[in-house]
Amino acid sequence: MRELEVVRPGPLALVQDLGRPGWSAVGVGRSGAADRGAYQLANRLLANPEGAAAVEVTLGGFDVAARGGDVWVAVTGAPVELRVGRRVVDPYAAVCVREGERLRLGVPKAGLRSYVAVRGGVDVPPVLGSRSRDVLAAIGPAPLVVGDRLPVGRPPRTYPQVDAVPVPVHDGDxxxxxxxxxxxxxxxxxxxxxxxxxxxxxxxxxxxxxxxxxxxxxxxxxxxxxxxxxxxxxxxxxxxxxxxxxxxxxxxxxxxxxxxxxxxxxxxxxxxxxxxxxxxxxxx
Structure with a gap:
């Protein structure tokens, strides 16, 4: 089974999807990715279905290793220096991480949250229909720590229609x-x-x-x-x-x-x- 092993989580790394609508009556909010556009774009770059879980990384410093096979990833949101093994790769593009290689995110110069999507999605167990972590309600997968292993779901049958997009600007007012x-x-x-x-x-x-x-x-x-x-x-x-x-x-x-x-x-x-x-x- 393909997995991403967390070598370093950075300041805060959370599994997120589009959230869990429909539970407000019992006091549970929707939650989900904070920057929904960046999260959805990361999945689009990999041809994932809408709602596939990804990792939301706050202020970079995220480091994972591919285990059990090659893994295709895409990183969007706050632009960071991105390394796979010893090579520097582009964010906002589909990138292959070979088995045993590590994907490392630097600290963004602007913006706050980056999104690491994997082709097939992060396949952790859902809670109330969602894989999102709600930090207020403390529902969903716990914040990632060193040694966590994130199962990678089966890749979709479709292939990406786009392999890279322009990087947005997050600095200034x-x-x-x-x-x-x-x-x-x-x-x-x-x-x-x-x-x-x-x-x-x-x-x-x-x-x-x-x-x-x-x-x-x-x-x-x-x-x-x-x-x-x-x-x-x-x-x-x-x-x-x-x-x-x-x-x-x-x-x-x-x-x-x-x-x-x-x-x-x-x-x-x-x-x-x-x-x-x-x-x-x-x-x-």
């Missing part, structure tokens, strides 16, 4: 489009969200991207909002006044006002924002 409301009247000046420049906090994670900047003050101090359903991309304002953008592992409900919602097409961009990076919002 992050610009996110946001829809106003539904609780923008719970802060004194909701337009401060788009007027001010924010900085991505080092306390950000897959649950939410925390922002640092001028606090947004409540319109009525002390007023309490009943818990409401939460949504990926929601911009919530906690008591401290600095917004949080909900990401893949957000809670299913929240009790702080949501002053805006990042459009779904831009949430992947938010998932690639690094701590210390500057960020701006724009109403649409």
């Amino acid at each position: 992050v610009a996110l489009r946001v829809v106003r409301g539904p609780r923008d009247d719970w802060v004194r000046d909701a337009d401060g969200l788009v007027r001010d420049r924010w900085t991505v906090s080092p306390h950000s994670d897959r649950v939410g991207m925390r922002l640092e900047g001028p606090p947004m003050r409540p319109a009525v101090p002390g007023r309490q909002l009943p818990s409401e359903g939460a949504y990926r991309g929601a911009v919530q304002v906690p008591p401290g006044g600095e917004p949080v953008v909900f990401l893949a592992d957000h809670p299913v409900t929240g009790g702080y006002p949501v002053v805006g919602v990042v459009v779904d097409a831009d949430v992947d961009r938010a998932a690639q924002a690094r701590p210390g990076q500057s960020l701006r919002f724009r109403w649409i």
Whole structure:
């Protein structure tokens, strides 16, 4: 059986797919890849079916060895220096890792999360219909550690229609489009969200991207909002006044006002924002 043996996991490496929709009523969110576009592209480069599990690597440093046979891989998301054995190979391309060779990811110069897909998918047991790790609910495969072996599924019968694509740019200011409301009247000046420049906090994670900047003050101090359903991309304002953008592992409900919602097409961009990076919002 073909496997990938984890030699070094880096700061954080998680198995992810498209998540587990349909469980919110029992308190389990969808989860799934934080940058869905990059994850899906990695599978497309290998002709994998939609939803095949891959590895989400945060800030690089991931190192695996092919065991039991050759393995085709593709790495997308935050661009990294990529080595197979002693040779440097291109990210955003289908690459063969021979049996016994090691695939090594460097640290990305820009962006936060890279995706390592394998032809056939990472075939770990699913939990509630998904192989995704939800860090908030602690459901799904545990974060990868040295010595873990990831089974590789049977390769698809189809062959890739593309072998390489352009590498995206993740540096510079992050610009996110946001829809106003539904609780923008719970802060004194909701337009401060788009007027001010924010900085991505080092306390950000897959649950939410925390922002640092001028606090947004409540319109009525002390007023309490009943818990409401939460949504990926929601911009919530906690008591401290600095917004949080909900990401893949957000809670299913929240009790702080949501002053805006990042459009779904831009949430992947938010998932690639690094701590210390500057960020701006724009109403649409």
